[in-house]
Amino acid sequence: MSSQQSNRVATIVINIMVAFVVLILIFLLGDILITGLPHVTLHLLTSPSQSFAAGGGIRDQLFNSFYLLVLTLLISFPLSLGAAIYLAEYAANNWLTSLIRTSIEVLSSLPSVVVGLFGYLLFVIQFKFGFSILSGAIALTFFNLPLLIRSIEGSLHAVPRSQHEAGISLGLSNWKTIKGIILPAALPGILTGIILSAGRVFGEAAALIYTAGESAPIVSYTNWNPLDSNSFLNPMRPAETLAVHIWKLNTEGVTPDAVSISAGASAVLVIVLLIFNLSARAIGNHLYQKGSGHK
Amino acid sequence: MENNNIFAKTHLVTPQEPPAITTDNLQVYYGDNHAMHDASLSFPEHQITALIGASGSGKSTYLRSLNRMNDDLATVKGKIMYHGIDINASDVNVYEIRRHIGMVFQLPNPFAKSIRENLTFALKAYGIKKKSELDERVETSLKEAALWDEVKDNLNRSALSLSGGQAQRLCIARSLAIKPDVLLLDEPASALDPISTAKIEATLLKLVKKYTIIIVTHNMQQASRISKYTAFFHLGHVLEFDTTSHIFQEPQVPVTRDYVLGNFG
Ligand SMILES: Nc1ncnc2c1ncn2[C@@H]1O[C@H](COP(=O)(O)OP(=O)(O)OP(=O)(O)O)[C@@H](O)[C@H]1O
Numbered sequence A: 001m002s003s004q005q006s007n008r009v010a011t012i013v014i015n016i017m018v019a020f021v022v023l024i025l026i027f028l029l030g031d032i033l034i035t036g037l038p039h040v041t042l043h044l045l046t047s048p049s050q051s052f053a054a055g056g057g058i059r060d061q062l063f064n065s066f067y068l069l070v071l072t073l074l075i076s077f078p079l080s081l082g083a084a085i086y087l088a089e090y091a092a093n094n095w096l097t098s099l100i101r102t103s104i105e106v107l108s109s110l111p112s113v114v115v116g117l118f119g120y121l122l123f124v125i126q127f128k129f130g131f132s133i134l135s136g137a138i139a140l141t142f143f144n145l146p147l148l149i150r151s152i153e154g155s156l157h158a159v160p161r162s163q164h165e166a167g168i169s170l171g172l173s174n175w176k177t178i179k180g181i182i183l184p185a186a187l188p189g190i191l192t193g194i195i196l197s198a199g200r201v202f203g204e205a206a207a208l209i210y211t212a213g214e215s216a217p218i219v220s221y222t223n224w225n226p227l228d229s230n231s232f233l234n235p236m237r238p239a240e241t242l243a244v245h246i247w248k249l250n251t252e253g254v255t256p257d258a259v260s261i262s263a264g265a266s267a268v269l270v271i272v273l274l275i276f277n278l279s280a281r282a283i284g285n286h287l288y289q290k291g292s293g294h295k
Numbered sequence B: 001m002e003n004n005n006i007f008a009k010t011h012l013v014t015p016q017e018p019p020a021i022t023t024d025n026l027q028v029y030y031g032d033n034h035a036m037h038d039a040s041l042s043f044p045e046h047q048i049t050a051l052i053g054a055s056g057s058g059k060s061t062y063l064r065s066l067n068r069m070n071d072d073l074a075t076v077k078g079k080i081m082y083h084g085i086d087i088n089a090s091d092v093n094v095y096e097i098r099r100h101i102g103m104v105f106q107l108p109n110p111f112a113k114s115i116r117e118n119l120t121f122a123l124k125a126y127g128i129k130k131k132s133e134l135d136e137r138v139e140t141s142l143k144e145a146a147l148w149d150e151v152k153d154n155l156n157r158s159a160l161s162l163s164g165g166q167a168q169r170l171c172i173a174r175s176l177a178i179k180p181d182v183l184l185l186d187e188p189a190s191a192l193d194p195i196s197t198a199k200i201e202a203t204l205l206k207l208v209k210k211y212t213i214i215i216v217t218h219n220m221q222q223a224s225r226i227s228k229y230t231a232f233f234h235l236g237h238v239l240e241f242d243t244t245s246h247i248f249q250e251p252q253v254p255v256t257r258d259y260v261l262g263n264f265g
């Protein structure tokens, strides 16, 4: 076979594989959206869920998912940022660093059920946090840490070494250079990483069943005191999320309209994930263009 | 064997002018790699000195040692005397040294910030807050680097939108903004077109009235056009140091002659 021929064959094979992947994606998304969208009504989005009767909604689950996400990011972002800065800028090339890296790899490959059970035993039972948003957020932090650390570290590494040298050569300390030059330059990548990890956190179910729980107690959206037990901001209350709700509807749902609510909820979940992903791209591009001055 | 003979023949003069920096038996090791042997040179104040030599001969290694940029990369032994103090000593404040001895790199490396912020970032970090003073430094350093006329209309535009030659002059301005005393340049024009190169050279010839300049270059015409003194580096040794006209017209060391005649490198 001439090199021209083999090139053509390779191109065709690659195109077929790409087409296959795209088809699977379109099929999945299309199926979820087509079966789900007709059920996405204002009523679904604004009503509390029902345990037995028909006509329930997903208001609380949707809010819980976002609240849990915010708390998870509040815990995991500062930790990941610190760890990533350490790994990218300070860590020496020695056994300690490779131990840290290996631990992060292991953490990222733990099955979510295992993380959930671990969170259940340690935070729910041992620390007596109970089934709560806090327990859920800590469990999700375990997932999120490796993802975020790796994406932030990647963004920091993508800033050319010469930027660092420029800062140092002006008599700035290592830390001032990192804080004032490297981090701002890495910001688009870091934001993209945060949003993408948010998508994963948002869709997670298995780890939450044992930590944030499967119940969505009626809460008051006008009580802004996080210490009150009926406040929607109380981090110590159990909180079923959207993904967990979908799982529950499909395993033990007894409401007559479980199937349609599940379909609608799935469509909402997919749409939120799409918004996360598209905005990650948009923000990344926007900041990149702003930074490089190409309008 | 032959190598030892090459390094035995050296010709190093000590300039008449008062020195800005002198190095005394400077040695640099990258781990076990002994990259710089016994460099003892004296750089006269308010002159341009060129460092020439083949690729890998240790010019960058030597230059970067002068403002301690090699601190995390290499072990640097020997003395670097600057205004009577050994700035290679472990107890000197390296940040302070780099404010006096600035550096411009081979590839322009402006920060991903506006032109103005490129110049004021370090100043603000030093605690200069007054807008009038910052503005004054921005204008002065851009004028010194011959960039003012091209950018004065929009100092808020991103520095990444400048051309290569403009970006390099911005990097020179950025170094000048912190009012150094010595300017180290590592092949500052090697990535630029002839017109930008000529602008950089003209800029350096003006700057030398106020600053001491040490420049690494692969371009012999450039060295002879702008420098008063030239040091020839070869395989981690300084083989010859003399006025530029002597180095190019009557080199004393055979290897230098081969190099300036273009026989290798
Ligand atoms: N960061 C480093 N780590 C290890 N060795 C290095 C490092 N930088 C340079 N060296 C070695 O030191 C020697 C001198 O390199 P240096 O970069 O100083 O040469 P140079 O004269 O500047 O060359 P060029 O003209 O190509 O820039 C080379 O053998 C090189 O491999």
Ligand SMILES: [Mg+2]
Pocket (backbone or CB within 6 Å): B059, B060, B061, B186
């Ligand atoms: Mg070099």
